[in-house]
Amino acid sequence: MDRNNTKIIKCPACGAANRIPDDKASEHAKCGKCHAALPSAKDTSTNQKPYSLRCIECGAKNRVPADKINATPKCGKCKAELKTDELFVPQPVMINDRNFEDRVIKSPLPVLLFAWAPWCPTCVKVSPIIDEFASESKTKVRVGKLNVDQNPMLASKYKILSVPFIFIFDNGQLKDSMPGGMQKHELMMQMAHYL
8 A cells, every 4th residue: 555645544532543545535434443433534624633722811721623723712711712823923932021921921822931142152052943943832832032131121020140041931920940052852841841
């Protein structure tokens, strides 16, 4: 069988991965393990993982199926409208004294905030790693960059005495802070606790 002409469909009942040929995509396929009906192989939206985001009103975590992301979903706890458009904000987000509250504290996603300065050679070296992490973690983590020279209020509030410095915020609270730069896999491991 040509593997290029197949799709992998996860069984909603048992989680088993099933290889379905494209020519049988319209048929009612069944799971090879538990024999439950599989979603249509042509419907790619059912194969996407749900999005996870917090309600900015009550802080509850909500899972929104990919095919319902544009259907004005509501929080399961307080019934407030979820800000799903916030999932797709281009990253990294430039954070400053004025937008910190909206972009970090009220973020429906956990936030990795990279504090840097243009005169810092380590910051310049680490910045492409942060950009790559931001690109790969879009819709799961909000990545922000804070220039400490241009934003003295935040630098003072969080006592940033050296750069680079990394902060992790979740549900409007500072959860962790680490001096220095990190590799991409280290960033992923740090953020895994908050996803």
